[in-house]
Amino acid sequence: MSPANSPVPKETITAALLVIGDEILSGRTKDKNIGYIADYLAALGIDLREVRIVGDEEGPIVEALNALRARHSYVFTTGGIGPTHDDITADCVAKAFGVSIDIDPRALAIMQERLATTKIEMNDARLRMTRIPKGADLVLNKVSGAPGFWIENVIVMAGVPTIMQAMLDEVAPKLKTGVRMLSETVRADAREGDIGTPLGDIAKAHPQVMIGSYPFFDPQLGPNTNVVLRGRDAEKLSTAKAAVEQMLARVRGAQTSKA
């Protein structure tokens, strides 16, 4: 039992990202959204746990949607909500949720207003972008008008980075967020292979801190390593960081005395 005045720990909020588009898998387009969304969610205190990239094909999209939405607080999707035949994301989301999809009066009003100001004509292709699964809320698109949508825990966004970013800004204030993950990076000034074993011991002794090891090449010093510690408890993080720094001093000292 926790004392009455201790804060209730916030739950962990997790997310998955589903990137939809043949053009990413064929190499024609290089994804620019995954890294952006990873940074964005980390800053909000939402743990991105999984990313999938699938093509413009109903079976794989529906399967991925259903697997991911059962498992995570949120599923974000990018791509496949434009006006052409290969834009099938909205239909796939409707299918995954077992709901109908039709022209949405709110989306239609947005499109009509935008087309009126830009003097572009409405047609079947543009009408296609107003089809929204039943029960979804719209996600406004301040860049180009055609909205994304949000149904249960699935948030459907455009694939064009500027539009996706604007949509993320629209939904962010409404997302449940967890305790922000804190992170510390310690430059080892040692080869990864020289610190692997003691670092593993520290990781075992500090189970609530995630410790990652990332080799890099320093043009002056040669092979080097960054140790990254991540955790939600500042004190535990700081204790683990001190343990890593002591270990590194020991390893470097041993190497100097041998040299």
Add this chain to the structure above:
Amino acid sequence: MSPANSPVPKETITAALLVIGDEILSGRTKDKNIGYIADYLAALGIDLREVRIVGDEEGPIVEALNALRARHSYVFTTGGIGPTHDDITADCVAKAFGVSIDIDPRALAIMQERLATTKIEMNDARLRMTRIPKGADLVLNKVSGAPGFWIENVIVMAGVPTIMQAMLDEVAPKLKTGVRMLSETVRADAREGDIGTPLGDIAKAHPQVMIGSYPFFDPQLGPNTNVVLRGRDAEKLSTAKAAVEQMLARVRGAQTSKA
């Protein structure tokens, strides 16, 4: 029955990519391998059908490995084969295949030779990189020594881009490859919403050609679209391309006559 002198159509070779690493999901490291591997496999005539990114956690890695290897000709993995406690890819592959994993004499010999020339000492962490699932072939690493491996249809590579690229060059000559996908890009000089419906009709009439539509913003002309046609049959591709070009001329003509 095909005539005796017609070439036997090559089978379609598909692949999945599994990117392993907390650092990608946290946003700390921006992936540079997905786009490279997508281009590389496309050039070989191997269809990349799915990509997944998971963290350094046994359950998700094993699950993804088993789902993907059952479905595709090849599964490529990147990341998690270094010397530290968070490098668990080899163990996860062994677990997915239900085979044992131990120090591999071939990998050990490579490491010992490399350490001898670089005067770096062997230790438990470096020994960890010689653990290879039983039955696997090694994938040589000309950059830094520690090998990847290849077991059944799963090819395990490093996450560091230069090392991954060298490993891909090692395995490429041994991969089964399909008929190379051909691709044509037609610049529409029209808004995506103006060509969506007729483009969908063309896609339906040419089922063996994949037609994608990619909006972009031209600083001079404003909203514009690239139409990308992909297929393995040069003649069918060329017929579909001609249909797209005729349609675009018609749409642009209609717009000019209205203006």
